Amino acid sequence: MYLELQQQLIQRVRDLLQRQYDVELPRIVVDQPPKVGLGEYALPLSFELAKKLRKPPRKIAEEIVAALGEVPGFEKFEVAGAGYINGRLDRQVAARMVLSPERSTKTGSAAGKKILVEHTSINPNKAAHVGHLRNSILGDTFVRLLQAAGAKVDVQNYIDNTGVQVADVVVGFLYLEKKGKSEIEALIADSGPPPRSFDYYCWDLYARVSQWYEESKDNLKLRLQTLHDIEKGGNEAAEIGKLISNAIIRRHLETMERLGIEYDFLPQESEILHLHFWELAFEQLKQKGVLYFETEGKNKGCWVMKRAGSKAAAEGTEGPDEDAKVIVRSNNTVTYVGKDIAYHLWKFGLLGKDFGYQRFYHYPGGRQVWISAESGEADHPHFGGVNAIYNVIDSRQEDPQNNVIEALRGMGYAEQADNQHHFSYAFVVLTPRCAEELGYELSAEDKERPFIEISGRKGFGVKADDLIDALIAAAQKEVDTRHPEMSESERRGVATQIAIGALRYFMLKFTKGSVIAFDFKEALSFEGETGPYAQYAIVRATNIFRKTGQSAEEILGSETDLRFLKEDDELWELWLRAGQLSNMVEQCISTAEPAYAAKYAFQLAQQFNNFYHQHHILTETDEARKGFLLATAAVVRRALIESLALMGIEAPPVM
């Protein structure tokens, strides 16, 4: 509602400025007045025009208001303050729009686009931890937002199954534990749910191997040898690597499934290597002059790419560019960035080659996950060839991400370069208190630090499944005392919804750029600005309808007397905010910031709770007013459910 009327208003003002003053503003800024009593839209454009037109802002505002005339949906416009133009909606007309369900998926900015979101991408060598949860929850929420705006989204989880991290665990099994392939297979078959799971086992083994490397140089040689074997394929190390990787991927999928996070495709590095993606990309890069062979200086014998912001690129100085990025080493092997360029050419459908596809896992809800394979199944969906890409990767990888984007630009794919987004976020750390609670011994130096970095190598971090379990246990304790009449499985179900609500909200309430200092006390909180707070508001609304015997949906469909909105600013604010849902979605997408969804849901819940205490609906004697209050609850309830759904949070039946 709000967004459509805003767009209409902007168009109207733009036309008027053109006609009346022959001016064009690059942007018509629209704010909201500090209080809803002043109107719903505030235009500060008179201030901007004052200099251009050499008239006082108030005068301009008055002229514009006079010239605007009638605008559909609006009651009137007025000049406020030093020259604001405030637009006041016709509340009844606007409320009627709010009552009818919003169809943002058809009109959203992403409507009709095919977008690829890559998230999770955890090294398949150990259990997922809180840091990974932030990535997956941010990514999954952004997927839901894009879908709400009408996009067709492919969700990918990139698997670096031939990297050094997998090699380390292979080394651990082969040389520390002296286990062969069949023993590892037995171990996997014998493993259970966490903490008896294979990914937990590898978590500890990985930490032990990392320590073992420090004992001797020979151990490090084994690591390098194993890594090369895995990359090459066709040997025991490679087979064990695949075995480990596959088992761990399954565990990661299970962990994420607990949070309602699903994927479409798992592209693996092994196929990028073995299907020779790089060779094709290399040809293109050479042909288009993005790469050149360095004959002098420190990069002699390498194929290098100029960096976008480098001095040499800007000044075109003579001699070797020492700042250039090496893509192919002098020993003819390709770097990580090189492989990533090839992979991104594939994503945009510019490589001229595709993966093979194999079924990997079928979600109970019906979705199918595919995994890359050298020779796949004949019948498969096609991934890649998208309009835009969002790579959910933490901010430390900004450099390589930019290198890939610049390579695309250099190859003449300017549009694709503009549409490849590094969805960057800051990592999760642990507070020193949290680290101590986990039983880690902190050095004196660590204790002085404001936070402790999570480290898989040190085996230091909060595992995702442990955290989810702790949250469920905490929620279950409450549910058990509140609802002794419910069955064990029902209580478990509600506790799980609450736990997931708490976790997902916690990961989303911070803006992407701020480092989350993880702390059990805060994460386990169900009060205040949390997911359960918003869930509880929905349960309260649902309870009202349960008692009336009329469902919220029925109320939304029936006639409602909206005249009560005229006088009551607080009630109108609820309707207004409910009507701003699609506005919020667009804001989240244009700024790539899901935290706005969290803020929206919380504020709406807060307003609803306020309303809930002020107006006792069931005892209202005026039938018309009672109907209107019920409609208010129904409209807010729906907006709350939808906004939580965007974050992957469900509304429990009771709390």
Next chain:
RNA sequence: GAGCCCGUAGCUCAGUUGGACAGAGCAUCUGCCUUCUAAGCAGAGGGUCGCAGGUUCAAAUCCUGCCGGGCUCGCCA
């Protein structure tokens, strides 16, 4: 050395295309459960928006410098 991010209430954070008096949660204190269940509501205290300049009708927001914290920058992966 270069680049990026951050610095707002005791703590954790919003305030993102400059806009009307700087907000929320937690913590502290005071009230409210025979109510549509209090995972809630109402109220109180708490601020040199890191510092200093500048641009602007208007700066927490933009620019410059400085201070403090973090990250990145390899023929490693």
